[in-house]
Amino acid sequence: MVSAQSDGKVLVDVQDLKMYFPVTGGILFQRKVADIKAVDGVTFAIKEGETLGLVGESGCGKTTTGRCILQLYKPTAGKVLFEGTDLISLSGGAMRRMRRRMQLIFQDPYGSLNPRMTAGAIVEEPLKVHGLAKGRELKEQASELLRTVGLNPYMADRYPHEFSGGQRQRIGVARALAVRPSFIVCDEPVSALDVSIQAQIINLLGELQEQFHLTYLFIAHDLAVVRHISDRIAVMYLGKIAEVADRKEAYENPLHPYTKALLSAVPIPDPLVEAKRERIILTGDVPSPLNPPPGCSFHPRCPYVMPRCSQVTPELKEVSPGHSVACHLY
Ligand code: SF4
Numbered sequence: 001m002v003s004a005q006s007d008g009k010v011l012v013d014v015q016d017l018k019m020y021f022p023v024t025g026g027i028l029f030q031r032k033v034a035d036i037k038a039v040d041g042v043t044f045a046i047k048e049g050e051t052l053g054l055v056g057e058s059g060c061g062k063t064t065t066g067r068c069i070l071q072l073y074k075p076t077a078g079k080v081l082f083e084g085t086d087l088i089s090l091s092g093g094a095m096r097r098m099r100r101r102m103q104l105i106f107q108d109p110y111g112s113l114n115p116r117m118t119a120g121a122i123v124e125e126p127l128k129v130h131g132l133a134k135g136r137e138l139k140e141q142a143s144e145l146l147r148t149v150g151l152n153p154y155m156a157d158r159y160p161h162e163f164s165g166g167q168r169q170r171i172g173v174a175r176a177l178a179v180r181p182s183f184i185v186c187d188e189p190v191s192a193l194d195v196s197i198q199a200q201i202i203n204l205l206g207e208l209q210e211q212f213h214l215t216y217l218f219i220a221h222d223l224a225v226v227r228h229i230s231d232r233i234a235v236m237y238l239g240k241i242a243e244v245a246d247r248k249e250a251y252e253n254p255l256h257p258y259t260k261a262l263l264s265a266v267p268i269p270d271p272l273v274e275a276k277r278e279r280i281i282l283t284g285d286v287p288s289p290l291n292p293p294p295g296c297s298f299h300p301r302c303p304y305v306m307p308r309c310s311q312v313t314p315e316l317k318e319v320s321p322g323h324s325v326a327c328h329l330y
Pocket of ligand 1: 256257258296297299300302303304305306314326327329
């Protein structure tokens with residue numbers, strides 16, 4: 001992890017990213033009748049060696065944002081700059097070469113590993129696809145990768161069902177590391193695991209980050225999970241960024257009512273901060289991105305709602321160095 005104040009070089013620069021999924025209707029469903037605005041104007045940057053925690057309830061667009069950055073979805077609009085190169089404008093071949101630099105760790109270590117491949121073959125596959133090793137060297141590199149993620153290389157001949165959930169996620173991490181990426185989108189990598197195992201995987205990701213100088217976008221629905229690994233936190237609500245701040249600031253001085261509500265569910269170890277903290281308990285679900293509320297999309301659930309909140313969409317504004325919030329209260 002870099003220090004929150006470090007002036008590192010920006011690795012990933014996301015500018016006004018939009019991902020709209022068309023909803024079709026009419027005869028034979030050929031006519032577009034609406035858009036689901038899964039991501040609606042998201043802007044943030046991630047510095048080299050940094051972890052940005054991207055947090056929000058299910059359906060807020062955080063997974064779609066991660067996939068748009070990796071160009072697994074073609075964004076509707078906006079820019080994704082990787083070391084200054086706009087990924088959206090790259091040709092297929094150039095993007096394939098670039099893809100080696102950026103990897104994805106999936107939420108579901110059960111579903112993301114091919115059940116018919118051994119752990120060794122799963123880790124070898126990206127090395128073969130990208131022509132990074134063959135023959136004996138391939139086996140040696142796969143063994144080394146398994147060792148790096150805390151698995152014994154003698155397990156290379158076992159199939160995914162012979163591993164525990166935590167071990168399977170370690171195989172997923174080894175597969176992502178195989179091509180020596182600079183940037184990894186960790187998409188809820190511990191959500192499907194027992195709480196006792198979650199800390200082990202988060203610690204592993206932290207150690208690998210230092211060892212290989214990795215940059216992470218760490219997606220989670222819960223602020224407790226991202227606290228230890230993130231340098232900065234971005235909170236997303238219904239396709240937009242509600243607040244971005246350094247980790248300490250986000251936990252100790254949250255401004256957006258939605259961030260405060262998410263934090264209400266997370267105990268803070270410092271008793272002084274805990275005593276001062278405002279409690280907001282959220283009611284209701286996230287509204288549908290097919291028909292988002294006008295103005296501030298959080299207004300139907302916000303305890304501080306004012307008349308203009310339902311009419312004017314608040315812009316994301318920097319209110320102190322490194323701390324931005326999209327709310328009419330600021
Ligand atoms: Fe609440 Fe209004 Fe701020 Fe939205 S803009 S979070 S509704 S106070």
